[in-house]
Amino acid sequence: MIELQHVTKVYPSSPRPALDDVSMQIDKGEFVFLIGSSGSGKSTFLRLLLKEDSPTKGVIKVNDKTLNTMSKWQVPKLRRTMGCVFQDFRLLTNKTVAENVAFALEVINKPQRTIKRVVPEVLEMVGLDGKENRLPGELSGGEQQRVAIARAFVNRPLVLLADEPTGNLDPETSQDIMLLLERINRTGTTVVMATHDYHIVDSMRRRVIELNDGILSRDQSRGVYGLGR
């Protein structure tokens, strides 16, 4: 599903590589936590998977496609197989909940018929039925993140990338979001979640990949956040 072979990423502005000879494999349907302190390379890792950036060295494969050799016009096709969720939700504040989700389908040319069918379905799945016509500003943080997850999932991606999705939420709301991500994972979607939230990592006991100054320092199935904690 996702494969990195000796991937190194050096940004011109910094002498130290953001990722340093990282190799790993994530299989279809896995749930993976990506942990590490700020600046450890988590965001770079996610950016490389989305081909927002290219590695300096090494090979990246997603869905058996080699990203290194992928041409620019093929990138949108790759991203249609991936969903993204962020700490800051990134919703369009002037569009309603339903419009925000529909937007993701409209801009990739899905027929209106399909959009009318799948948007209510996914909103029900994330527990937002009845709030279709609200604006993001009228929702709580947890609800806004549900909208973002609905938007990321509505096109049934193979991979869901989540960059600290609970970073702005209280513990209880975070738990709800994790339940939702687990549910999405059970549909067969691979979930890669970068996080600092050790409560969540420790309670879920899923595979943990830890980055330390760009170096892969731990890859442990059913892991916890930190051994010393």
Place this chain on the structure above:
Amino acid sequence: MRVNFVLSEVAAGLRRNLTMTVAMILTTGISLGLMGTGLLIANMIGDMREIYYDKIQVSIYLADGITDPQRDAIAAQLDSSPEVKDYLYESKADAYARFTQQFQEQPALIANTPQDALPESFRVELVNPQRYPVIAEQFPNGQNGVDEVRDEGDFLDRLFSLLNGARNATIAVAVVQALAALLLISNTIQLAAFNRRNETNIMRLVGASRWYTQLPFILEAALAGLIGALLAIGGLVLTKILFVDKTLAGPIKAGIIPPVDWSAIAAISPVIAAAGVGLAAVAAYVTLRLYVRL
């Protein structure tokens, strides 16, 4: 392609940047208007060449005291010259008639000109207009009833170099103005892209094609270019009605200056529109490629 979506994005973009959009439309309009003026002057120069060059090339002005045999001798010499394609004799009366027709809008000038003030002449068309000096040699000034041989082409060349200069100056100003318009378009598109960065970021992440993301911006610029072109064409129409047809009515009627036909404006309008739309769209596209991450 979801037409409604793209069009609503275009409309929203133009509204959001209203002041920049207006500036972009005005500079584009002025630039295209000047370009159109340059093209019209170029057309006019072409028409004037036909009016003048075809009619005369060399004039042989006759002295006041010329005798009939002298006149006949000149005519015979022209008849037999291989350099001469055709010639026309113009008597004092003919010259005066032509003069009154040319300056009919200025009765004072006509009133002050005695009927016999204009010299009689032979108007000569050469096989090869460059061979003027040969004719001048055959008819020395001040001899055999010839007053002066004048190369009208020489005068016309100077007149046309003046008109060409006017055309070039207009086009040069149009080019500078076009540069300002292009920079303004580029700036407006960058601003528009910045205003819509949330939308375009999401579009990029969910896998909208580059084309789909860029099209609203390019159409926005193209639409502004089209409106600018329409303004320019409107400006040319007004210039024709208010300036050319009124102020220049006299010389046009007299045949000194060719009229600016509606057909000429109709002919350059599509050129102006295409230039406006094309340049704006290309400027927007290049801006997006160079400065904006979509």
